[in-house]
Amino acid sequence: MxxxxxxxxxxxxxxxxxxxxxxxxxxxxxxxxxxxxxxxxxxxxxxxxxxxxxxxxxxxxxxxxxxxxxAPFFDPDTVRAVAAVAVALAVTIALIPLAGAYVAIILFLIWYLRVFGRHSWTLTLILTASTPVFLFLFFEVTLKILLPKGWTEPLFLPLYATFF
Amino acid sequence: MEMLSLLADGFATSLSPLNLAIVILGVTAGLFIGAMPGLGSVNGVAIVLPLTFIVPPSSAIILLAAIYYGAMYGGAVSSVLLGIPGASTAVATTFDGRPMAQRGKAGLALIAAAVASFVGGTISVVLFTIFAVPLADLALAFGPAEEFALVLLAFTTFVGLGGDDILKTIIMICLGLVLSTVGLDLISGQPRLIFGDLPGFYSGISFLVLAIGVYGVGEVLHTIETSKSAPQVTPAKLTFREFGDGLRQMNRLWKTMSVGSFLGFFVGMLPAAGATPASLMAYGIAKTTSKRPETFGTGNIEGVAAPETANNAASTGSLLPMLTLGIPGSPTTALLLGGMVMWGLMPGPMLFIEQPDFVWGLISSLYTANFAAVAINIALIPLFVWALRMPFTVLCAMVLVLCIVGGFAPSQKMHDVWLIAGFGVAGYLLRKADYPLAPLVLALVLGPLMEKSFRQTLIAEQGNLLAFVERPLSGTFIALAALFFVLPLLKHVRGKEKKQVVTPAE
Structure with missing residues (x-):
């Protein structure tokens, strides 16, 4: 301390x-x-x-x-968990301009829920699949705020054609 | 009487189908956010703010205020069911709420908390309505000198009353103020503090970036550290008989609840105090004035009622200086203020003149939010019991995703998302080292106003520094600020004197 x-x-x-x-x-x-x-x-x-x-x-x-x-400032048990999440967050943010927000967030959720949180594949997949859909409908379709797509931009062209 | 007609006009706004739906949505969201351990009103407002672009600005503020309101109700839920306060504001509710739950009276404790919150909310909203116009009228006479003095006074309350380490408090205030100067100089328009020549700093550091970083990412990191195992949820069953019983028991507690309401309202107005100390004080008063103080802490319903009236009253109280003077009374209202400025609704006395529809719509929405919150709170108790079983890892993952996307949305710059991550880690470390975060956020929000009013006054008065003390109102504020600043010093000196007296006797 x-x-x-x-x-x-x-x-x-x-x-x-x-x-x-x-x-x-x-x-x-x-x-x-x-x-x-x-x-x-x-x-x-x-x-x-x-x-x-x-x-x-x-x-x-x-x-x-x-x-x-x-008293120690860091509890050795928990500091590793905190550091892991901080690093995962940084990797996700770094990945957003390259691979796009959706890929980065899906990878982050799979890591967080399955690897870090040790949840079942069922829960992981339900949340990982529904979050990007919600984000797309909320931010892009409703608010017209485009999230970065990076390499995945071409994949979204048919979606743009449907919604805009 | 003019006030009542304005309020009636306000109800025409707040009872429109859109705003009514927004109040119900906001209160429900706030209830869940408040009930989740680790997430309080300030976290909820920070995370949800970017999502409110979906509705018009005035409705967005009503939504955020409803979340603030709901979170105050919700905090009691996890205090009772988990024994962990859902937010720091509900700490005092655990003292008697938890023992009640352990004795199988969780349902009764939740009803008491909801009814007490309703009473505290209602009394304080009435007080709010009465004080709003006179205070706004007073504030109309404010020039830049008074504005500066008032901001200074707000900061010194942290030094005098905050209770945190004084050096650390001053550091956080200064850090927030310095970060607020990043970007373009307010007077000359020259760029300043452009760190690393990054173009992202030209537009300054948004309060939202700091808030999402500190209260979103930082809070998640803190939660990861403090919650090693999933907590035990106490089941709460609710019958109509219990409901009636709860109402009958609460009917005897009018004195405690009115004391809590008035105390909460006035303590809540102070930037450094707010809902947490108000609820602890109300608990203390209820205990000392009780005929049977020994029953407190073992599951006395009065010990639930007192803090819950006070924390709800305090949340309304902290809205009063924010709306009328433009000085937030709590970190959450600082975020509301930042949001309003972002949407072009500059809080302060002019808002009452230029946007009466909005102001009275917001005030009347507090009445509807109060009714909605008490009804939804009691109706959804079974759902809370279920939702509190949600593992932290799911909640934290969702909050982090919302922080990333929500941080990107307003400015659409990755620069801000990186800043959020940086502020998150820094905020987590500073919090661990006992640096208070509330003055940091408040300073960033108020920084531009403070610098502008300071320099405007000096330009108008040809550099005469005495201008701040010569004007009666600003002089009074400065004197009060000086008093708050020396208060801890006096305490320190007196403490030392006492020690010196004690030492020879040993």
């Missing part, structure tokens, strides 16, 4: 510095002629406050560690 607290506080300091460097592109000081602060002032000074507070957390963790600081 203590290490994680420090790592997070340190990352926030890093993030603040990164924000401040970006904010420097615009004036961060007082603009005498127009009155009031420049365009970069708001993000710059707020990032500085953020960095100072994170620094305070770091300082505090050195000076007076909390009582529960011995």
């Amino acid at each position: 203590l290490t994680a607290d420090r790592v997070i506080a340190l990352s926030i300091v890093g993030l603040s510095v990164y924000f401040m460097l970006h904010a420097l592109a615009l004036p961060i000081g007082w603009e005498g002629s127009t009155g009031g602060p420049g365009g970069g002032a708001f993000p710059f000074w707020l990032s500085l406050v953020m960095a100072l507070c994170a620094g305070g957390i770091l300082l505090r963790s050195v000076q007076a560690p909390r009582e529960n600081s011995e």
